[in-house]
Amino acid sequence: MPQAGTMSPARIHPRPTAARYQDAHRKWQGIPSVERTRGGRLYVNWYTGMDTETGGNFVVVTTSDDEGDSWDGPRFVVEHDDPEVRVYDPCLWRDPNDRLWLTWNQSRDFFDGRVGVWVATSDNPDDEEPLWSEPRRIANGLMMNKPTVLGDGTWLFPTAVWACHTPTEEHPLAAERFSNVYVSTDEGRTVSYLGGADVPNRSFDEHMVVEKRDGRLWMLVRCFDGVGESYSDDGGRTWSPGTRSHVDGPCSRFHVRRLESGRLLMINHADFGDRRSREEIELQGNVKEWKGRTNLTAFLSDDDGATWPHRLLLDDREDVSYPDAAVADDGGISVVYDHDRFGDRGIYLARFTEQDVLAGRMDSAGSAARVLVNRALALPEPGDGTAARPAPATAG
DSSP: OOOOGGGSOOEEEESOOOGGGSTTTOOOEEEEEEEEOTTOOEEEEEEEOSSSSSTTOEEEEEEESSTTSSOEEEEEEEEOSSTTEEEEEEEEEEOTTSOEEEEEEEEESSOOSOBOEEEEEESOTTSSSOOOOOOEEEESBBOOSOOEEOTTSOEEEEEEOOSSSOOSSOOSOGGGOSEEEEEESSTTSSOEEEEEEOOTTEEEEEEEEEEOTTSOEEEEEEETTEEEEEEESSTTSSOOOOEEOSOOOSSOOOEEEEOTTSOEEEEEEOSOOOOOOHHHHHTSOSSOOOSOOOOEEEEEESSTTSOOOEEEEEEOSTTEEEEEEEEOTTSOEEEEEEEOTTTTOEEEEEEEOHHHHHHTSOOSTTOEEEEEEEEOOOOOOSTTSOOOOOOOOOOO
């Protein structure tokens, strides 16, 4: 008999009609991801649901066939039958075989200590009605950034079991409470734990891995005091003692990847001023108030990440955060991020090219900043403000 609760899969609902899923009635939203299919369709997702980040959260997926000028959504919703299970921190990834991966994490309430990364894939993401595989659990912990494909074809999945947050349940995962990588050598058919880095002062990890030109793996990790780093010389099995890197940040998610030109692209905050201390942050509840999440900027490095001399400002407002990026076959770059999750409740897109970053301005045809993908309006739902949902699974 299948296990209930977090160890059972959420459901993917196509074109849902219930009021709670609609733009007019969602009360908050953020933490987006973006991917582009071979046919040129943009997929963007984020999570939302309930009044805040808690059990009952769900993922919304929307699509665009005109470079982000208009959006069709909610195209899909990913939600669990059990109202205590949180479906959150989604990620979109186009693998080397052009399959679209939709991943999300499942936890009982905010953080139950085990969580779990779930995935469904689509072989026809450009069709009018894309089909998804049955969801499967591939890792302990959380993954919210794209995998890295190494030069030898190995896929590395950046997962973490948070060490900065007290779990609500006890699980025998002490050996995995690090910034981890899971590995697949068979194009995703099987995925298994490989190794993890212990980076001091890490926050919610949200790490990414880059393969350096000399073959080493470079892991960058979100930390309370900036961005930490660790290196692996053996493909991710073992990692050097973590240290603070030369990359700074206000304790927020960033994005880093290698482009076809060989340069490294990073989306991060620039000239952000003050950030909250670890002590201030740890005195807050699960949902925290941050400082420094401004001046979201695209950077380029010519020297494998040693320096980042090229920059393009994407959004200078306060409370812009959590960028993710997709790169088209022609090199065009799409970045999504959120703004003011409980106020504006906006998901935004920036379109630009590598040449725009080198020039420091958006000169290319079609480049644009602050393109609105979606805004939730937080209006009351019809009737008594509650909506029916699927019957909860048996508690497990």
